[in-house]
Amino acid sequence: MESVLSPILRKLSRRTALTQSDRAAFLALPFTVKRLNGGSHIMREGDEPVDCCGLLSGYAYRHKIVGNGSRQIVSIHIAGDLLDLQNSLLGVADHNVQMLTAGEVALTPARAVRELAFAHPAIGRAMWIETLVDGSIFREWIANVGRRDARSRIAHLLCEFAVRLRSAGLSEGSSYELPMTQEQIADATGLTPIHVNRTLQGLRVSGLITSNRRTVTIEDWAGLAKVGDFSAAYLHPESAGGLAL
Amino acid sequence: MESVLSPILRKLSRRTALTQSDRAAFLALPFTVKRLNGGSHIMREGDEPVDCCGLLSGYAYRHKIVGNGSRQIVSIHIAGDLLDLQNSLLGVADHNVQMLTAGEVALTPARAVRELAFAHPAIGRAMWIETLVDGSIFREWIANVGRRDARSRIAHLLCEFAVRLRSAGLSEGSSYELPMTQEQIADATGLTPIHVNRTLQGLRVSGLITSNRRTVTIEDWAGLAKVGDFSAAYLHPESAGGLAL
DNA sequence: CGAACTTTTGACAAGCATCAACACGTGTGG
DNA sequence: CCACACGTGTTGATGCTTGTCAAAAGTTCG
Numbered sequence: 001m002e003s004v005l006s007p008i009l010r011k012l013s014r015r016t017a018l019t020q021s022d023r024a025a026f027l028a029l030p031f032t033v034k035r036l037n038g039g040s041h042i043m044r045e046g047d048e049p050v051d052c053c054g055l056l057s058g059y060a061y062r063h064k065i066v067g068n069g070s071r072q073i074v075s076i077h078i079a080g081d082l083l084d085l086q087n088s089l090l091g092v093a094d095h096n097v098q099m100l101t102a103g104e105v106a107l108t109p110a111r112a113v114r115e116l117a118f119a120h121p122a123i124g125r126a127m128w129i130e131t132l133v134d135g136s137i138f139r140e141w142i143a144n145v146g147r148r149d150a151r152s153r154i155a156h157l158l159c160e161f162a163v164r165l166r167s168a169g170l171s172e173g174s175s176y177e178l179p180m181t182q183e184q185i186a187d188a189t190g191l192t193p194i195h196v197n198r199t200l201q202g203l204r205v206s207g208l209i210t211s212n213r214r215t216v217t218i219e220d221w222a223g224l225a226k227v228g229d230f231s232a233a234y235l236h237p238e239s240a241g242g243l244a245l
Numbered sequence: 246m247e248s249v250l251s252p253i254l255r256k257l258s259r260r261t262a263l264t265q266s267d268r269a270a271f272l273a274l275p276f277t278v279k280r281l282n283g284g285s286h287i288m289r290e291g292d293e294p295v296d297c298c299g300l301l302s303g304y305a306y307r308h309k310i311v312g313n314g315s316r317q318i319v320s321i322h323i324a325g326d327l328l329d330l331q332n333s334l335l336g337v338a339d340h341n342v343q344m345l346t347a348g349e350v351a352l353t354p355a356r357a358v359r360e361l362a363f364a365h366p367a368i369g370r371a372m373w374i375e376t377l378v379d380g381s382i383f384r385e386w387i388a389n390v391g392r393r394d395a396r397s398r399i400a401h402l403l404c405e406f407a408v409r410l411r412s413a414g415l416s417e418g419s420s421y422e423l424p425m426t427q428e429q430i431a432d433a434t435g436l437t438p439i440h441v442n443r444t445l446q447g448l449r450v451s452g453l454i455t456s457n458r459r460t461v462t463i464e465d466w467a468g469l470a471k472v473g474d475f476s477a478a479y480l481h482p483e484s485a486g487g488l489a490l
Numbered sequence: 491c492g493a494a495c496t497t498t499t500g501a502c503a504a505g506c507a508t509c510a511a512c513a514c515g516t517g518t519g520g
Numbered sequence: 521c522c523a524c525a526c527g528t529g530t531t532g533a534t535g536c537t538t539g540t541c542a543a544a545a546g547t548t549c550g
Contacts, residue, residue: 045478046478062384064384064385064388066388066392066393066474067393067397067474068392068393068474070392071392072387072388072391072392074384074387074388075384085377086377086380086381089373089374089377090374090377090378090381090481091481092478092481094381094384094385094478094479094481095381095384118366118369118370121363124363124369125359125363128334128373128376129334129335131373131376131377131380132330132331132334132335132376133335134380135331135376135379135380135383136331136335136339136340138380138383138384138387139307139309139319139320139339139340139383140309140339141387142309142317142319142383142386142387142390143309143311143317143319145387145390145391145435146317146390146434146435147311147313147315147316147317147435148311148312148313149537149538150537150538152312181495181496181497182496182497182498183496189391190390190391190392191538191539192538192539192540193496193497194497194498194499194538194539194540195537195538195539197497197498197499198498198499198538201498213496213497213547213548229311229312229313233290233291233337233339234339236335236336236337236339394505394506395505395506426527426528426529427528427529428528436506436507437506437507437508438528438529439506439507439508439530439531440505440506440507442529442530442531443506443530443531446530458515458528458529491550492549492550493548493549493550494547494548494549494550495546495547495548495549496545496546496547496548497544497545497546497547498543498544498545498546499542499543499544499545500541500542500543500544501540501541501542502539502540502541503538503539503540503541504537504538504539504540505536505537505538505539506535506536506537506538507534507535507536507537508533508534508535508536509532509533509534509535510531510532510533511530511531511532512529512530512531512532513528513529513530513531514527514528514529514530515526515527515528515529516525516526516527516528517524517525517526517527518523518524518525518526519522519523519524519525520521520522520523520524
C-alpha cells in the first residue's frame with residue numbers, strides 16, 4: 001500500500017523492524033498535506049505546536065537567531081524526516097523551522113502521534129531513535145563548528161549531505177542537489193558568506209568538488225572526506241546495533 | 246522510599262507526572278553503584294554499551310575528538326542526569342563520556358531500561374523528553390559556538406550552569422562549584438585556553454563574576470545574561486506544556 | 491528589460507590562535 | 521621538611537584565519 005506518508009515510514013523503518021500492524025497503524029494516522037514555498041515558516045521559536053510535521057518533499061532547516069542578530073542553522077532536513085517531534089513533544093518550540101525549498105509536508109495532530117507512539121512501542125522506539133540520531137548529528141555539528149577550520153567545516157557539510165541523500169535514496173552517483181545559498185551555508189557553518197565563497201573556490205581548485213548554483217559534484221570522495229574529517233559513524237547508518245528490545 | 250536512584254527519578258519526574266507504580270518500577274531496576282575518579286572514562290567512541298549509566302554525584306562530560314587532535318566538549322552533566330540513553334539506545338557510541346570530577350554512577354543493563362521504558366509509558370516518555378531536552382541544549386551550543394564571540398560564549402556557559410545547578414537543587418545563592426579547568430572551558434566553547442583565560446579576566450574586571458580556582462560567583466546576573474545572550478527557554482524548565490498525552 | 495538576489499573580488503581590520511615563558515599551588519618522594 | 525615535578529593559571533609578542541566594508545558581475549524572474 002502506497003501512501004503519501006510512505007517516505008516517512010520508510011525512514012522510520014530503516015533502523016527498526018516494524019510489523020505489518022505497526023505499519024498499518026502508522027499509515028492510518030490522520031493527516032493533511034500542505035505545499036509550501038521555499039522560505040515559508042513551519043514553526044517559530046516560542047510557538048506551541050499542535051501539529052507534528054513530516055517532510056514529504058523538498059528541503060527544510062532549523063535555525064536559531066542569536067542576540068546580535070545573526071543566525072545559526074542547526075540542522076537541515078530532507079524528504080522523509082520528521083520535523084517536529086522535538087518541538088511538539090517539548091510543548092514550546094525553542095527554535096525555528098523553515099522550508100529551504102518549495103516542498104510538501106504532512107501535518108498530523110501531535111496528540112495522535114504521541115498516542116501512536118505509545119500504542120505501538122515499535123513505532124515509538126523508531127521515533128525515539130530518530131530523535132537520538134538527530135542528537136548525534138547535533139553533537140557532530142558542535143564539533144564541526146567548534147573545532148574545525150573553514151575548509152574542513154564546509155567539506156564536512158558536503159560529505160554529510162552526500163551520505164544522507166544517498167541513504168535516503170535521493171541521490172545517485174557523486175552529484176546531488178544542494179539548494180543552499182552561500183549565505184545559508186555560512187549560517188550552517190558559523191562563517192560569513194564571503195569566506196564561504198572563497199573556501200568553496202579553494203575546494204574547487206583543489207579538484208575535490210565542482211559545483212554550480214544548485215548542484216554539487218564530489219570529484220574526489222576520499223579527498224573531500226579527509227579534508228572534512230568525515231566519518232559517517234555519527235549518522236548511525238542502517239544497522240540496528242543493540243536495538244533489539 | 247529513598248534509594249540511591251532517587252536523584253535520577255527526581256529529575257525524570259520534574260517534567261512529567263509519574264504514578265506511584267511508575268516510581269516503584271523505576272526504583273526496582275537492578276543496578277550497581279560505582280565510584281569513579283575524575284577523568285575516568287565511562288564510555289569511549291566506538292564502544293557498544295551494554296549498561297546504561299546514571300550520574301549520582303559529581304560531574305561528567307561528553308566529548309568528541311576531531312581529526313587535528315583537538316577536542317570538543319559537547320555537553321556537561323550533573324547529578325541526576327542520565328548519561329547514556331543516547332549511546333546505549335543507538336547501539337554504538339558516537340562520542341566519549343568521561344568523569345569531570347570524582348563521583349558515583351549507577352549502572353543498569355540497557356536492556357532493563359528499554360524494557361521499563363516500554364512497560365511504563367510514562368517513564369518512557371519522561372526519558373524521551375530528557376533526551377529531547379539534551380537535544381535542545383545541543384542546538385543552543387551549536388549557536389553558541391557558531392555565532393557568539395568569546396565573551397558571550399563563556400558568559401552563556403556560566404549562565405547555563407547556574408540555571409541547571411539551581412534547578413537540580415545543587416546550588417543556592419549566586420555561587421556554584423565549577424570544576425572545570427580553563428582548558429576544559431576552552432574545549433566546551435571552541436576557544437583556546439589562553440583566550441579563555443583573558444576572557445574570564447574581562448568578565449571579572451567588568452564586575453560580572455568573581456571566580457577562583459573552583460568556584461564561580463555571579464555578581465551581576467542581569468549583566469552576565471545580557472553579555473551571554475542567555476535565556477533559559479531552551480532548557481525547558483519545569484512546566485510540561487503540551488506533554489499531556 | 492529591470493529589480494532583487496546571489497556570487498565574486500578587493501582592501502583592510504580584528505578577534506583569536508600560536509609560541510614561549512613564567513608564576514603559582516599541590517602533591518610526592520627523598 | 522624541603523626539593524622537585526606537574527598541572528594549571530597568567531602574561532607578552534606576533535601572526536594568521538576569518539570578519540567587515542564596499543562594490544561589481546552574474547543570475548533569476550516578473
